[in-house]
Amino acid sequence: MSREFPIGLTPPDWLVRNLRPQQAAPLNWAALARAALGMALPLAVGLAVGQPAYGALASMGALSGVIGDTADAYRMRILNIAVPQLFGAVGVTAGSLVYGQGWLTVAVITGIALLSGMISTIGAVSSVSGLLLLLNSVIGAGLPLPGAWWLTPVLMTGGGLLVLLLALVAWPLRSGVPERSAVAAAYRTVADLLSVSDSDDDETYDRARRTVTESLNQSYDLVLARRARYHGRSRELTRMIAQLNAITPVVEAAPAVRLARLAGKPLPPEVPAAVLRIADAVESGRTGPTGLDLPAPVNETGRAVDHALRHLAEVATSPDVDPRGIDDRLGRPAALGIRTARAARNVVLSANSWRYGIRLALCIGIAQALVSLVPVPRSYWVALTITFVLKPDFGSVFSRALLRAVGTVAGLVVAATVLTVVPRGWWDVPVMMVLAPLVPALTPRGYGFQTAAITPVILLLSDVLNHQGTALLLPRLLDSLMGCAIALIAGYLLWPESWRTRVGDRLADAVADTAAYVELAFREGADVAARARMRRRLYRDLSVIRTEFQRALTEPPPTGRRAAAWWPLVVAVERIVDATTAARVRVRHGAAPPARSEVGQVALQLRELAEGVRRSETLIAVRTDLTGPPDSVLEPLRQEVAAARAIASPH
Structure with missing residues (x-):
């Protein structure tokens, strides 16, 4: 029979969070x-x-x-x-x-x-x-x-x-190996994400998606930091940037895979296995065909995954990459002297x-x-x-x-x-x-x-x-x-x-940026690279916000209590970004595009939510009505937005 602490002796949550050891790599x-x-x-x-x-x-x-x-x-x-x-x-x-x-x-x-x-x-x-x-x-x-x-x-x-x-x-013996290993590790986290897309556990899927974001952030940081020290083009670095960019369509397809699984259409196990084989090739530096053996796609999600994987295999194992077509998903880094001058100016004026x-x-x-x-x-x-x-x-x-x-x-x-x-x-x-x-x-x-x-x-x-x-x-x-x-x-x-946390302001900024991403995702003629860069920046910002919230949760009241109240909305915003990406993937591979009015309504609701969060330090009352055609590609997105607005409304 288990013993429970008396209520008066139960340590507060913020103290437990402080003393709990963090998960660490090997x-x-x-x-x-x-x-x-x-x-x-x-x-x-x-x-x-x-x-x-x-x-x-x-x-x-x-x-x-x-x-x-x-x-x-x-x-x-x-x-x-x-x-x-x-x-x-x-x-x-x-x-x-x-x-x-x-x-x-x-x-x-x-x-x-x-x-x-x-x-x-x-x-x-x-x-x-x-x-x-x-x-x-x-x-x-x-x-x-x-x-x-x-x-x-x-x-x-x-x-x-x-x-x-x-x-x-x-x-001298391992030049470039850490960067290649980081890129391959990012590929493996994507394979794990695809594997858990078949899971019914939302927490497991969310954890895998966050791991992908962190791994991609680390990989881009390593490669871009090294590239910024080259005055000209480096063939090896250009290839690694191309490999990182090539995994983006697979990452974008993951939310669509998740929605398809929830609709009773699971992902074939050959797909994550193929990503793992490509990751091994990247880490070892092998080039040439990887022998993809993928089943024929039967819907928009399947076509998106098939197209993304074949593109990934072609780029990741190609011996030559055209440097004129390469652009990283976070924008090109400025020269070292320019970045130093900017940093010094920011320090003095900030x-x-x-x-x-x-x-x-x-x-x-x-x-x-x-x-x-x-x-x-x-x-x-x-x-x-x-x-x-x-x-x-x-x-x-x-x-x-x-x-x-x-x-x-x-x-x-x-x-x-x-x-x-x-x-x-x-x-x-x-x-x-x-x-x-x-x-x-x-x-x-x-x-x-x-x-x-x-x-x-x-x-x-x-x-x-x-x-x-x-x-x-x-x-x-x-x-x-x-x-x-x-x-x-x-x-x-x-x-x-x-001790008067402003995490609400950061979260409001993220919600407003999400509204802009929704509009860009379904804008006709929008630049594909710009859309990908915005999605990457948004996920990176959400990762930083999540870290800030986790820090705030370790503070005593009232800071920790306020952060805990807003925490479910952080998760909801991440799922809105996922749902937007999934809808965009489906449209790109055959689904009917949403009407401009539908997109505008979703963006408007998100901006209203952002403004409500910004004006309040606690949960606020917002409208939760959001309607549209039930067979629209935006229906899952509308559900996520409605859930987020419901979280922000007091019960």
């Missing part, structure tokens, strides 16, 4: 090996030459490289690891130059925090760069570093570049970047001022905690503060064991080889798990530098709690936008 054993070797080798070299402190500094730099070692493509690894290391070198230099300078130190670190917060809004690489800029400046300003002023940045940068070197060892920068600077300034007025041993840890918790692009401040506290406690337990049992000296090297791989292994599980993995590593390196042993543990816990408290009060509660 372990990246190569990354684990790089972490172990990259962080243990500098320690060993430092011990061998009689300078363990120098080895600890290099290992700290290697830790930064391990945190940034997240890209699959080799060129992206250079950006993700090398660029942040340069910012980190500038940060530790600036911090060390103002070490022990009182209020000058407070002013300089606060200014660096403002800059760090602002540049973090540019993108993923700039986010890590801003993090290391602030992180290392706090370390430089809070620790008496050994050697000349230039030695610490050299050692820390060298440790990070060692991790980069290990990450690039196989580049109200969001200033707001984030000021929030971070305020909290860091309070922390630096506090530890200047109150004697706190090794006070730099307070600002370090704020740096990690309050990074504005890293998600919910409240959740990160909570998880930081929990993760620190768990990490301190491990650190206490290590510092108590393991003798100082050469034993630190094998211990580091065990602890370092935990960072890339646990990071995908969530921020609390990452904190638990990083804390004993940093404390072990700190012990090498200052030889305080277990005396470090209690001060580190108190410093972390102080940092979390400052971040929660000055960086969360004092900013109403933090």
Whole structure:
């Protein structure tokens, strides 16, 4: 007989969501090996030459490289690891130059925090760069570093570049392999989507569709990031873009397959099997016929799938692709110089970047001022905690503060064991080889798990530098709690936008964009590539919105409660996009096109819904009447729109 918690002891949903580990991909054993070797080798070299402190500094730099070692493509690894290391070198230099300078130190670190917060809004690489800029400046300003002023940045940068070197060892032998593997992985997610189209479980189908979106986003990002660094055409990259574009008609046919299955017309199993064979050919680089053995189509959906698969097989396995006919589904990337200029202009002119920068600077300034007025041993840890918790692009401040506290406690337990049992000296090297791989292994599980993995590593390196042993543990816990408290009060509660969520605005924008997509999908003479780009952008935006909502669900009331109220509408909008795509596929392959008035009525209803969502922070009353010919190709779409409007109406 199962026992239930008393109502008063049942943990709230937002707390359960925060503490639940995230689903993660299988372990990246190569990354684990790089972490172990990259962080243990500098320690060993430092011990061998009689300078363990120098080895600890290099290992700290290697830790930064391990945190940034997240890209699959080799060129992206250079950006993700090398660029942040340069910012980190500038940060530790600036911090060390103002070490022990009182209020000058407070002013300089606060200014660096403002800059760090602002540049973090540019993108993923700039986010890590801003993090290391602030992180290392706090370390430089809070620790008496050994050697000349230039030695610490050299050692820390060298440790990070060692991790980069290990990450690039196989580049000559595996150039282009990560990109091809990503494209093939996208193909396999599409095959899974087609397979689950025969399932009666809507949740399974929705999960598979989201996986396709995420995989296509990742594949396009990898290929386009590499292509943007070529001044001319690359035959290999052109072919990979063509392969990604060729899977789009199959993805578009999936919603039609789902509707056909619900109408009693299942998909032949040969179809997903054919996509898997093509994926194997893409990953291996094979060209030539793939031997498609498909049954004859019997309706519009069957013809759409047959046509899409044959086109996919032809393009994906063709040895030559005409570069003049290639255009990616997200638009052509601008030149690197143009994108850099745009990013710099956006940072200077964006109200969001200033707001984030000021929030971070305020909290860091309070922390630096506090530890200047109150004697706190090794006070730099307070600002370090704020740096990690309050990074504005890293998600919910409240959740990160909570998880930081929990993760620190768990990490301190491990650190206490290590510092108590393991003798100082050469034993630190094998211990580091065990602890370092935990960072890339646990990071995908969530921020609390990452904190638990990083804390004993940093404390072990700190012990090498200052030889305080277990005396470090209690001060580190108190410093972390102080940092979390400052971040929660000055960086969360004092900013109403933090706890008065605006997820409704983002959702309203998505609904309005969906109305525009409905009109474009059935507009006569509309550009096929433009329609595909809009659909891809819309799915990408919905993926971002879903992530924002999931973050909001981890907030305490009222933010989490509001996000939970809007959550079903997020799913409904995704299904409206699916239904629109399915109707378009049927029209393209023989179904009667809808009248312009039908399309206009659906778009009008969606715009009314968007406006209603935008004007309200809670569920709103909207009309749910939406009529039309029952045999129209838009009938499933009208049903989805009516369901969405019913969700938005209070019950």
